[in-house]
Amino acid sequence: NAGVTQTPKFRILKIGQSMTLQCTQDMNHNYMYWYRQDPGMGLKLIYYSVGAGITDKGEVPNGYNVSRSTTEDFPLRLELAAPSQTSVYFCASSYWTIRSAKNIQYFGAGTRLSVL
Amino acid sequence: QQPVQSPQAVILREGEDAVINCSSSKALYSVHWYRQKHGEAPVFLMILLKGGEQKGHDKISASFNEKKQQSSLYLTASQLSYSGTYFCGTEMATNAGGTSYGKLTFGQGTILTVHP
Incomplete structure:
Protein backbone atom coordinates (compact mmCIF):
# COMPACT_ATOMS: atom_id res chain seq x y z
CA ASN A 1 0.00 0.00 0.00
CA ALA A 2 1.29 3.45 -0.93
CA GLY A 3 -0.42 5.30 1.95
CA VAL A 4 0.22 9.05 1.80
CA THR A 5 2.44 10.18 -1.07
CA GLN A 6 4.01 13.63 -1.25
CA THR A 7 5.84 15.21 -4.16
CA PRO A 8 8.38 16.67 -4.56
CA LYS A 9 10.69 15.47 -1.79
CA PHE A 10 12.95 18.52 -2.04
CA ARG A 11 12.57 21.94 -3.61
CA ILE A 12 14.44 25.22 -3.65
CA LEU A 13 12.44 28.34 -4.50
CA LYS A 14 13.45 31.91 -5.06
CA ILE A 15 11.66 34.65 -3.13
CA GLY A 16 8.42 35.54 -4.86
CA GLN A 17 8.06 32.28 -6.78
CA SER A 18 5.01 30.07 -6.42
CA MET A 19 4.64 26.32 -6.26
CA THR A 20 2.23 23.54 -5.42
CA LEU A 21 3.06 20.71 -3.05
CA GLN A 22 1.20 17.58 -4.04
CA CYS A 23 -0.36 15.10 -1.62
CA THR A 24 -2.38 12.02 -2.46
CA GLN A 25 -3.65 9.14 -0.33
CA ASP A 26 -5.04 5.78 -1.35
CA MET A 27 -6.66 4.77 1.96
CA ASN A 28 -10.05 6.35 1.27
CA HIS A 29 -9.55 8.65 4.25
CA ASN A 30 -11.99 11.50 4.65
CA TYR A 31 -9.71 13.85 6.60
CA MET A 32 -6.51 15.34 5.23
CA TYR A 33 -4.05 17.81 6.73
CA TRP A 34 -1.06 19.97 5.94
CA TYR A 35 1.53 20.67 8.63
CA ARG A 36 4.81 22.52 8.63
CA GLN A 37 7.70 21.62 10.87
CA ASP A 38 10.48 24.12 11.46
CA PRO A 39 13.88 22.81 12.66
CA GLY A 53 -14.93 20.37 -1.26
CA ILE A 54 -14.50 21.28 2.43
CA THR A 55 -11.38 22.96 3.78
CA ASP A 56 -10.60 25.07 6.82
CA LYS A 57 -7.71 27.06 8.24
CA GLY A 58 -5.39 25.74 10.86
CA GLU A 59 -2.98 27.59 13.10
CA VAL A 60 -0.67 29.10 10.45
CA PRO A 61 -2.58 29.52 7.14
CA ASN A 62 -1.15 32.84 5.94
CA GLY A 63 0.69 32.57 2.64
CA TYR A 64 -0.89 29.24 1.70
CA ASN A 65 -3.96 27.99 -0.12
CA VAL A 66 -5.51 24.57 -0.49
CA SER A 67 -8.21 22.82 -2.44
CA ARG A 68 -9.82 19.40 -2.15
CA SER A 69 -11.63 18.44 -5.32
CA THR A 70 -11.32 14.68 -4.75
CA THR A 71 -11.07 12.41 -1.71
CA GLU A 72 -7.57 11.36 -2.70
CA ASP A 73 -5.81 14.67 -3.39
CA PHE A 74 -5.06 17.67 -1.20
CA PRO A 75 -2.55 20.04 -2.84
CA LEU A 76 -0.98 22.95 -0.95
CA ARG A 77 -0.26 26.11 -2.89
CA LEU A 78 2.42 28.61 -1.89
CA GLU A 79 1.98 32.02 -3.44
CA LEU A 80 4.83 34.54 -3.40
CA ALA A 81 7.27 32.38 -1.45
CA ALA A 82 9.10 34.04 1.44
CA PRO A 83 12.17 32.88 3.46
CA SER A 84 9.85 32.37 6.46
CA GLN A 85 8.23 29.53 4.53
CA THR A 86 11.45 27.51 4.58
CA SER A 87 10.38 24.37 6.40
CA VAL A 88 9.51 20.71 6.08
CA TYR A 89 5.93 20.19 5.01
CA PHE A 90 4.01 17.08 5.98
CA CYS A 91 0.72 15.93 4.59
CA ALA A 92 -1.37 13.54 6.68
CA SER A 93 -4.68 11.73 6.37
CA SER A 94 -7.06 9.98 8.70
CA TYR A 95 -10.43 8.27 8.75
CA TRP A 96 -12.64 9.93 11.29
CA THR A 97 -16.23 9.15 12.16
CA ILE A 98 -18.37 10.38 15.04
CA ARG A 99 -18.82 6.76 16.08
CA SER A 100 -15.14 5.93 16.52
CA ALA A 101 -13.84 9.48 17.17
CA LYS A 102 -10.28 8.13 16.91
CA ASN A 103 -8.34 10.37 14.60
CA ILE A 104 -5.22 8.33 13.84
CA GLN A 105 -3.21 10.34 11.36
CA TYR A 106 -0.89 8.78 8.80
CA PHE A 107 1.87 10.99 7.51
CA GLY A 108 3.62 11.28 4.19
CA ALA A 109 7.42 11.38 3.96
CA GLY A 110 7.52 15.18 3.77
CA THR A 111 8.67 17.88 1.37
CA ARG A 112 11.78 19.84 2.32
CA LEU A 113 11.42 23.38 1.02
CA SER A 114 14.02 26.13 1.03
CA VAL A 115 13.18 29.68 -0.03
CA LEU A 116 16.26 31.72 -0.89
CA GLN B 1 -3.23 26.06 22.56
CA GLN B 2 -0.03 24.06 22.27
CA PRO B 3 0.48 21.35 24.90
CA VAL B 4 3.70 21.43 26.90
CA GLN B 5 6.00 18.44 26.88
CA SER B 6 8.63 17.61 29.47
CA PRO B 7 11.45 16.94 29.55
CA GLN B 8 12.76 18.51 26.35
CA ALA B 9 15.44 15.84 26.02
CA VAL B 10 16.35 12.52 27.63
CA ILE B 11 19.52 10.47 27.33
CA LEU B 12 19.38 6.81 28.32
CA ARG B 13 21.46 3.68 28.26
CA GLU B 14 19.88 0.57 26.79
CA GLY B 15 17.61 -1.08 29.30
CA GLU B 16 16.79 2.09 31.24
CA ASP B 17 13.30 3.53 31.61
CA ALA B 18 11.93 6.94 30.68
CA VAL B 19 8.75 8.95 31.18
CA ILE B 20 7.63 11.76 28.88
CA ASN B 21 4.87 14.07 30.01
CA CYS B 22 2.34 16.15 28.07
CA SER B 23 0.22 18.82 29.74
CA SER B 24 -2.58 21.01 28.47
CA SER B 25 -4.36 24.00 29.96
CA LYS B 26 -7.52 23.06 28.04
CA ALA B 27 -9.96 20.23 28.60
CA LEU B 28 -8.98 17.37 26.34
CA TYR B 29 -10.94 14.75 24.47
CA SER B 30 -7.99 12.67 23.37
CA VAL B 31 -4.21 12.50 23.41
CA HIS B 32 -2.13 10.98 20.65
CA TRP B 33 1.52 9.95 20.78
CA TYR B 34 3.82 9.89 17.77
CA ARG B 35 7.50 9.10 17.29
CA GLN B 36 9.63 10.73 14.62
CA LYS B 37 13.09 9.55 13.64
CA HIS B 38 15.50 12.05 12.15
CA GLY B 39 14.58 12.96 8.59
CA GLU B 40 11.46 10.80 8.60
CA ALA B 41 7.73 11.29 9.02
CA PRO B 42 6.01 10.99 12.41
CA VAL B 43 4.65 7.51 13.13
CA PHE B 44 1.58 6.88 15.27
CA LEU B 45 2.17 5.07 18.56
CA MET B 46 -1.10 5.18 20.44
CA ILE B 47 -4.23 7.17 21.23
CA LEU B 48 -5.91 7.69 24.58
CA LEU B 49 -9.48 8.91 24.87
CA LYS B 50 -10.85 10.78 27.85
CA GLY B 51 -11.95 8.46 30.56
CA GLY B 52 -8.51 8.00 32.07
CA GLU B 53 -7.52 4.94 30.15
CA GLN B 54 -4.08 3.44 29.98
CA LYS B 55 -2.78 1.66 26.94
CA GLY B 56 0.36 -0.04 25.86
CA HIS B 57 2.06 -2.31 23.44
CA ASP B 58 5.35 -4.09 23.87
CA LYS B 59 7.31 -1.98 26.38
CA ILE B 60 5.71 1.36 25.57
CA SER B 61 2.59 2.41 27.43
CA ALA B 62 0.73 5.62 28.17
CA SER B 63 -1.82 7.04 30.55
CA PHE B 64 -4.25 9.95 30.40
CA ASN B 65 -5.32 11.78 33.54
CA GLU B 66 -8.47 13.59 32.48
CA LYS B 67 -8.75 15.63 35.67
CA LYS B 68 -5.24 17.04 35.31
CA GLN B 69 -5.33 17.17 31.47
CA GLN B 70 -2.06 15.33 31.46
CA SER B 71 -0.74 12.33 29.61
CA SER B 72 2.42 10.39 30.21
CA LEU B 73 4.31 8.05 27.89
CA TYR B 74 6.29 5.26 29.59
CA LEU B 75 9.18 3.57 27.85
CA THR B 76 10.55 0.60 29.77
CA ALA B 77 13.74 -1.37 29.16
CA SER B 78 14.64 1.02 26.36
CA GLN B 79 16.12 -0.23 23.12
CA LEU B 80 18.32 1.58 20.60
CA SER B 81 15.32 1.66 18.24
CA TYR B 82 13.43 3.87 20.70
CA SER B 83 15.67 6.83 19.85
CA GLY B 84 13.82 9.68 18.17
CA THR B 85 11.60 12.66 18.93
CA TYR B 86 8.31 11.96 20.67
CA PHE B 87 5.35 14.24 20.12
CA CYS B 88 2.04 14.37 21.86
CA GLY B 89 -0.94 15.63 19.90
CA THR B 90 -3.95 16.83 21.84
CA GLU B 91 -7.57 17.13 20.76
CA MET B 92 -9.56 19.61 22.80
CA ALA B 93 -12.95 18.71 24.16
CA THR B 94 -15.95 20.82 23.23
CA ASN B 95 -17.96 22.68 25.86
CA ALA B 96 -20.18 19.61 26.02
CA GLY B 97 -17.13 17.40 26.52
CA GLY B 98 -17.27 15.87 23.07
CA THR B 99 -14.83 15.51 20.24
CA SER B 100 -13.69 18.54 18.26
CA TYR B 101 -13.64 16.38 15.13
CA GLY B 102 -10.11 15.20 15.41
CA LYS B 103 -8.22 18.48 15.13
CA LEU B 104 -4.86 17.99 16.86
CA THR B 105 -2.37 20.43 18.33
CA PHE B 106 1.13 19.03 18.74
CA GLY B 107 3.64 19.68 21.49
CA GLN B 108 7.18 20.81 20.81
CA GLY B 109 8.61 17.31 21.12
CA THR B 110 10.92 15.39 23.45
CA ILE B 111 14.21 14.14 22.04
CA LEU B 112 15.03 10.65 23.32
CA THR B 113 18.52 9.26 22.77
CA VAL B 114 19.38 5.69 23.73
CA HIS B 115 23.03 4.71 23.89
CA PRO B 116 24.43 1.14 23.93
Whole structure:
Protein backbone atom coordinates (compact mmCIF):
# COMPACT_ATOMS: atom_id res chain seq x y z
CA ASN A 1 0.00 0.00 0.00
CA ALA A 2 1.29 3.45 -0.93
CA GLY A 3 -0.42 5.30 1.95
CA VAL A 4 0.22 9.05 1.80
CA THR A 5 2.44 10.18 -1.07
CA GLN A 6 4.01 13.63 -1.25
CA THR A 7 5.84 15.21 -4.16
CA PRO A 8 8.38 16.67 -4.56
CA LYS A 9 10.69 15.47 -1.79
CA PHE A 10 12.95 18.52 -2.04
CA ARG A 11 12.57 21.94 -3.61
CA ILE A 12 14.44 25.22 -3.65
CA LEU A 13 12.44 28.34 -4.50
CA LYS A 14 13.45 31.91 -5.06
CA ILE A 15 11.66 34.65 -3.13
CA GLY A 16 8.42 35.54 -4.86
CA GLN A 17 8.06 32.28 -6.78
CA SER A 18 5.01 30.07 -6.42
CA MET A 19 4.64 26.32 -6.26
CA THR A 20 2.23 23.54 -5.42
CA LEU A 21 3.06 20.71 -3.05
CA GLN A 22 1.20 17.58 -4.04
CA CYS A 23 -0.36 15.10 -1.62
CA THR A 24 -2.38 12.02 -2.46
CA GLN A 25 -3.65 9.14 -0.33
CA ASP A 26 -5.04 5.78 -1.35
CA MET A 27 -6.66 4.77 1.96
CA ASN A 28 -10.05 6.35 1.27
CA HIS A 29 -9.55 8.65 4.25
CA ASN A 30 -11.99 11.50 4.65
CA TYR A 31 -9.71 13.85 6.60
CA MET A 32 -6.51 15.34 5.23
CA TYR A 33 -4.05 17.81 6.73
CA TRP A 34 -1.06 19.97 5.94
CA TYR A 35 1.53 20.67 8.63
CA ARG A 36 4.81 22.52 8.63
CA GLN A 37 7.70 21.62 10.87
CA ASP A 38 10.48 24.12 11.46
CA PRO A 39 13.88 22.81 12.66
CA GLY A 40 13.72 21.43 16.19
CA MET A 41 10.06 22.31 16.52
CA GLY A 42 6.73 20.55 16.59
CA LEU A 43 4.12 20.33 13.88
CA LYS A 44 1.93 23.31 13.14
CA LEU A 45 -1.34 22.85 11.28
CA ILE A 46 -1.66 24.94 8.12
CA TYR A 47 -4.94 23.75 6.62
CA TYR A 48 -7.15 20.72 6.91
CA SER A 49 -10.07 19.16 5.05
CA VAL A 50 -12.87 16.96 6.35
CA GLY A 51 -13.96 15.86 2.90
CA ALA A 52 -13.97 16.73 -0.78
CA GLY A 53 -14.93 20.37 -1.26
CA ILE A 54 -14.50 21.28 2.43
CA THR A 55 -11.38 22.96 3.78
CA ASP A 56 -10.60 25.07 6.82
CA LYS A 57 -7.71 27.06 8.24
CA GLY A 58 -5.39 25.74 10.86
CA GLU A 59 -2.98 27.59 13.10
CA VAL A 60 -0.67 29.10 10.45
CA PRO A 61 -2.58 29.52 7.14
CA ASN A 62 -1.15 32.84 5.94
CA GLY A 63 0.69 32.57 2.64
CA TYR A 64 -0.89 29.24 1.70
CA ASN A 65 -3.96 27.99 -0.12
CA VAL A 66 -5.51 24.57 -0.49
CA SER A 67 -8.21 22.82 -2.44
CA ARG A 68 -9.82 19.40 -2.15
CA SER A 69 -11.63 18.44 -5.32
CA THR A 70 -11.32 14.68 -4.75
CA THR A 71 -11.07 12.41 -1.71
CA GLU A 72 -7.57 11.36 -2.70
CA ASP A 73 -5.81 14.67 -3.39
CA PHE A 74 -5.06 17.67 -1.20
CA PRO A 75 -2.55 20.04 -2.84
CA LEU A 76 -0.98 22.95 -0.95
CA ARG A 77 -0.26 26.11 -2.89
CA LEU A 78 2.42 28.61 -1.89
CA GLU A 79 1.98 32.02 -3.44
CA LEU A 80 4.83 34.54 -3.40
CA ALA A 81 7.27 32.38 -1.45
CA ALA A 82 9.10 34.04 1.44
CA PRO A 83 12.17 32.88 3.46
CA SER A 84 9.85 32.37 6.46
CA GLN A 85 8.23 29.53 4.53
CA THR A 86 11.45 27.51 4.58
CA SER A 87 10.38 24.37 6.40
CA VAL A 88 9.51 20.71 6.08
CA TYR A 89 5.93 20.19 5.01
CA PHE A 90 4.01 17.08 5.98
CA CYS A 91 0.72 15.93 4.59
CA ALA A 92 -1.37 13.54 6.68
CA SER A 93 -4.68 11.73 6.37
CA SER A 94 -7.06 9.98 8.70
CA TYR A 95 -10.43 8.27 8.75
CA TRP A 96 -12.64 9.93 11.29
CA THR A 97 -16.23 9.15 12.16
CA ILE A 98 -18.37 10.38 15.04
CA ARG A 99 -18.82 6.76 16.08
CA SER A 100 -15.14 5.93 16.52
CA ALA A 101 -13.84 9.48 17.17
CA LYS A 102 -10.28 8.13 16.91
CA ASN A 103 -8.34 10.37 14.60
CA ILE A 104 -5.22 8.33 13.84
CA GLN A 105 -3.21 10.34 11.36
CA TYR A 106 -0.89 8.78 8.80
CA PHE A 107 1.87 10.99 7.51
CA GLY A 108 3.62 11.28 4.19
CA ALA A 109 7.42 11.38 3.96
CA GLY A 110 7.52 15.18 3.77
CA THR A 111 8.67 17.88 1.37
CA ARG A 112 11.78 19.84 2.32
CA LEU A 113 11.42 23.38 1.02
CA SER A 114 14.02 26.13 1.03
CA VAL A 115 13.18 29.68 -0.03
CA LEU A 116 16.26 31.72 -0.89
CA GLN B 1 -3.23 26.06 22.56
CA GLN B 2 -0.03 24.06 22.27
CA PRO B 3 0.48 21.35 24.90
CA VAL B 4 3.70 21.43 26.90
CA GLN B 5 6.00 18.44 26.88
CA SER B 6 8.63 17.61 29.47
CA PRO B 7 11.45 16.94 29.55
CA GLN B 8 12.76 18.51 26.35
CA ALA B 9 15.44 15.84 26.02
CA VAL B 10 16.35 12.52 27.63
CA ILE B 11 19.52 10.47 27.33
CA LEU B 12 19.38 6.81 28.32
CA ARG B 13 21.46 3.68 28.26
CA GLU B 14 19.88 0.57 26.79
CA GLY B 15 17.61 -1.08 29.30
CA GLU B 16 16.79 2.09 31.24
CA ASP B 17 13.30 3.53 31.61
CA ALA B 18 11.93 6.94 30.68
CA VAL B 19 8.75 8.95 31.18
CA ILE B 20 7.63 11.76 28.88
CA ASN B 21 4.87 14.07 30.01
CA CYS B 22 2.34 16.15 28.07
CA SER B 23 0.22 18.82 29.74
CA SER B 24 -2.58 21.01 28.47
CA SER B 25 -4.36 24.00 29.96
CA LYS B 26 -7.52 23.06 28.04
CA ALA B 27 -9.96 20.23 28.60
CA LEU B 28 -8.98 17.37 26.34
CA TYR B 29 -10.94 14.75 24.47
CA SER B 30 -7.99 12.67 23.37
CA VAL B 31 -4.21 12.50 23.41
CA HIS B 32 -2.13 10.98 20.65
CA TRP B 33 1.52 9.95 20.78
CA TYR B 34 3.82 9.89 17.77
CA ARG B 35 7.50 9.10 17.29
CA GLN B 36 9.63 10.73 14.62
CA LYS B 37 13.09 9.55 13.64
CA HIS B 38 15.50 12.05 12.15
CA GLY B 39 14.58 12.96 8.59
CA GLU B 40 11.46 10.80 8.60
CA ALA B 41 7.73 11.29 9.02
CA PRO B 42 6.01 10.99 12.41
CA VAL B 43 4.65 7.51 13.13
CA PHE B 44 1.58 6.88 15.27
CA LEU B 45 2.17 5.07 18.56
CA MET B 46 -1.10 5.18 20.44
CA ILE B 47 -4.23 7.17 21.23
CA LEU B 48 -5.91 7.69 24.58
CA LEU B 49 -9.48 8.91 24.87
CA LYS B 50 -10.85 10.78 27.85
CA GLY B 51 -11.95 8.46 30.56
CA GLY B 52 -8.51 8.00 32.07
CA GLU B 53 -7.52 4.94 30.15
CA GLN B 54 -4.08 3.44 29.98
CA LYS B 55 -2.78 1.66 26.94
CA GLY B 56 0.36 -0.04 25.86
CA HIS B 57 2.06 -2.31 23.44
CA ASP B 58 5.35 -4.09 23.87
CA LYS B 59 7.31 -1.98 26.38
CA ILE B 60 5.71 1.36 25.57
CA SER B 61 2.59 2.41 27.43
CA ALA B 62 0.73 5.62 28.17
CA SER B 63 -1.82 7.04 30.55
CA PHE B 64 -4.25 9.95 30.40
CA ASN B 65 -5.32 11.78 33.54
CA GLU B 66 -8.47 13.59 32.48
CA LYS B 67 -8.75 15.63 35.67
CA LYS B 68 -5.24 17.04 35.31
CA GLN B 69 -5.33 17.17 31.47
CA GLN B 70 -2.06 15.33 31.46
CA SER B 71 -0.74 12.33 29.61
CA SER B 72 2.42 10.39 30.21
CA LEU B 73 4.31 8.05 27.89
CA TYR B 74 6.29 5.26 29.59
CA LEU B 75 9.18 3.57 27.85
CA THR B 76 10.55 0.60 29.77
CA ALA B 77 13.74 -1.37 29.16
CA SER B 78 14.64 1.02 26.36
CA GLN B 79 16.12 -0.23 23.12
CA LEU B 80 18.32 1.58 20.60
CA SER B 81 15.32 1.66 18.24
CA TYR B 82 13.43 3.87 20.70
CA SER B 83 15.67 6.83 19.85
CA GLY B 84 13.82 9.68 18.17
CA THR B 85 11.60 12.66 18.93
CA TYR B 86 8.31 11.96 20.67
CA PHE B 87 5.35 14.24 20.12
CA CYS B 88 2.04 14.37 21.86
CA GLY B 89 -0.94 15.63 19.90
CA THR B 90 -3.95 16.83 21.84
CA GLU B 91 -7.57 17.13 20.76
CA MET B 92 -9.56 19.61 22.80
CA ALA B 93 -12.95 18.71 24.16
CA THR B 94 -15.95 20.82 23.23
CA ASN B 95 -17.96 22.68 25.86
CA ALA B 96 -20.18 19.61 26.02
CA GLY B 97 -17.13 17.40 26.52
CA GLY B 98 -17.27 15.87 23.07
CA THR B 99 -14.83 15.51 20.24
CA SER B 100 -13.69 18.54 18.26
CA TYR B 101 -13.64 16.38 15.13
CA GLY B 102 -10.11 15.20 15.41
CA LYS B 103 -8.22 18.48 15.13
CA LEU B 104 -4.86 17.99 16.86
CA THR B 105 -2.37 20.43 18.33
CA PHE B 106 1.13 19.03 18.74
CA GLY B 107 3.64 19.68 21.49
CA GLN B 108 7.18 20.81 20.81
CA GLY B 109 8.61 17.31 21.12
CA THR B 110 10.92 15.39 23.45
CA ILE B 111 14.21 14.14 22.04
CA LEU B 112 15.03 10.65 23.32
CA THR B 113 18.52 9.26 22.77
CA VAL B 114 19.38 5.69 23.73
CA HIS B 115 23.03 4.71 23.89
CA PRO B 116 24.43 1.14 23.93
